[in-house]
Amino acid sequence: MSYVELNDIRVSYDNKTDILKDLNLSIEKGELVSLLGPSGCGKTTTLRVIAGLIEPNDGEFIVDGKNLTKVPVYKREFGMVFQSYALFPHLTIKENIAFGLKLRKEKKSSIDKKVKDILAITGLGELGDRYPKQLSGGQRQRVALARALVIEPKLLLLDEPLSNLDAKLRVAMRIEIKRIQSQLGITSVFVTHDQEECFSISDKVAVMNKGIIEQFDTPEEIYKNPKSEFVARFIGFENFFDLTPIEKGKYKTVDGTTFLSTRQWEPGKHIGTIRPDDIDIVSNTESTATNTVSGTIKVRTFLGKSYQYEIETSIGALLVNEVDDVIYQVGDTVTLMIPAHKLIIV
Amino acid sequence: MRKNAGLQIFAWIVFAFLIVPLIIIVVTSFGTNSTIQFPIKGFTFDWYGKVFNNESFMNSFYLSLEIAFIATVLALVVGIPAAYSLARHKVFGRNWIKSFFLSPTIVPGLVVGYAVYQFIVIQFQFPIFQGLLLGHFLICIPYVIRVVGSTIEQLDFSIEEVSWTLGCTKLQTFIKVVLPNITSGIFASFMLAFINSFNNIPVSQFLSGPGVTMLPTNLMNYIEYNYDPSVSALSVVLMLGTIVLMFIIEKTLGLTSIS
């Protein structure tokens, strides 16, 4: 049995449409698991069920062998970092952090020490006597984290904690969160819609869509082997085309060309997908060889390190990123190579 | 999903406290007895007939409408330009002037009425009607300055600058660009000023004379000597007026805009 278990969790506000549909998720001790998905996919709802802010209609929630489904939020002893940080504006940074400890009726000396330690760990050192309004976004973020960590939570919950920061700070803070999380070994659940952020920080990722988990794997596995069209689209596979299976690893396109794929395949799946980076422009003539398709360049965009071409082909429009020195012109006819080891069937 | 039973019970007791007394008035207005009773015996609309046939009530009702309307319009005519000036220009002593325009709210209504009565009516021999009008103008002006002022402050100043670059004079810009964009503020302040003027008692208390008595004052004087259901009936009529106004406000601005 895993440290944290969500078993057949169902949430519905009106009992007609389900926000979460019989969701299952297992998290091991010390892991940082991300819930990734577009807005409305149910990731925040899942986190709020874990926190105890929403009571699920069905299902059970277990931590460390104890069923917490009906335990109210304030008795769960989880630390939560909110998207808005939710710092108490009427309290100083120290008072904000000590809030949870005071409720636990700890001794003043013990509280002082813990607050001091966590201020040091989160790099807030001298800011303890300021008020939230006097801090920058990044500093507030650290306070929110410190306040959640200081109660030594069984579980750390982070609800899109980086979405209110600018791009540079976001990268710095996610490294910081990862550092503190692994230093303290706290089991964590992180909600985000940003796949780069998610991949860089997580031990495991649950990609969510419409109230279900589409894929739960390590970041590498999800990046390389998306299991569904939704997951593929969400993590940057931009080319999709229909294929007809002939035998294992062999397909035909709509115009009859043979495509081979060395990647794993499950029965019933028949959509080929590949990242723009993985397609090569092999010649400027037409060809019908295996794993190739020809087309006309419609749009050329300069991306910096490469050019992106939008190419109209017989299997549909394809996006191709090319770093080659050869620069093609709009209107050119080209042949594209879709490598068998990069072609994924979803 | 997350409810708190204790809080809910508390709140609904407070809502009952707010609304039940008014419901009682509605019920008592239908009683047949010549003094107010609750629960009532019998059922009649007679008291409503008495109210509408009472010449004194009807006259003071028309007077109240007239005074409230003219005072509000006057407050808008002088208040909108003033609010615009305070919001847009670096006027010397801006905050002081703004406080000055809001000062009628600091002076107790009865004192306003008393001062206007002493100075305007007694000393300068103005007719009571004019005194009433001025007193009620003083009730109205702070609402205009505050509500219209905050609407103008929220209006993007660059749309005026665009209008100037397109060749509109300042006056044309004010009429063609500013006014159409602050209609909601003007309407809200009109409603607030009108309701408060119509309902006001303290300011009118001194300013009444033969044939010139505002409806609330008239009703108050009536209550001191009478305790019959016609008071309830008139109250119900006034409440219906409130409901109509609330409905208009809700449909046009939303009730939150005046709170």
Add this chain to the structure above:
Amino acid sequence: MTQQRRLPYIILAPGMILLIVFLVLPLVSIIFPTFFDGGFTLTHYISFFMDEYNMSIFWRTIRISLIATLFCVFLGVPTAYYISQSPKKWRGLLMSITLFPLLTNSVVRSFAWITILGQSGIINTTLKNIGLISKPLTLLYTEFSITVGSVYLFLPLMVITLVGILENIDSEIMEAAETLGANRFIAFMKVILPLSVPGIIVGSILVFTGSLTAYTTPQLLGGNRNIMLATFLYQNATALGNWKGASVIALIMIAATVIVMKLFDWVAKRMDKRGEASA
């Protein structure tokens, strides 16, 4: 000055002039004589405050205003919080229930309490019918009835002021307190209540100064024995023909209003230590 620079003042002028001529001058004209009896004097004010009867009215006014304010805070804060937390579709209805009395004429609102508290009012009739009392209780024309009337008059103002403040409190703050181990009640006392202090102060200013200067409620619910400052002013000016006395009370009412406002503002500034300044 150029036309451009003069314009702002020109469009301010009509309003300023009307206010000066019809508010400032009248006020000066009634207040000024109270300081002169041949020469400058404070006699009228000193004798007002030395007089036991006058002072009993003064303190009654303060007392009733204070109690009414406390009750409005006590009843208003939870109610406003309840409104601010209810779903959008309900909030409109709850706000209407609160606004309706506020927009209803105050004579009507006081009259409602006459029918409830009077000798043959609802409370006395009910108590008599169930045999708890034989003689009607004296509820009307007491300080009690004025206080109830004042609370009834001003509670909506308090609630509406607070709803505005409470709606702006991030709902995640309450949840954050709960995840840290506070149950609803403690989270309310430790987070929501301190955060609503600015609203409580604004609301209290409205209720306190409102009750302090109210005329309708003490007139209708107070009777002859429970006079407050406003009714005392009216009595002096009309029944007693003591114009100067009325003017003295007028200035005391203005001064009391201003002092109360400044006092509350001062408290608000002292308590608002959320450090906007030294960022």
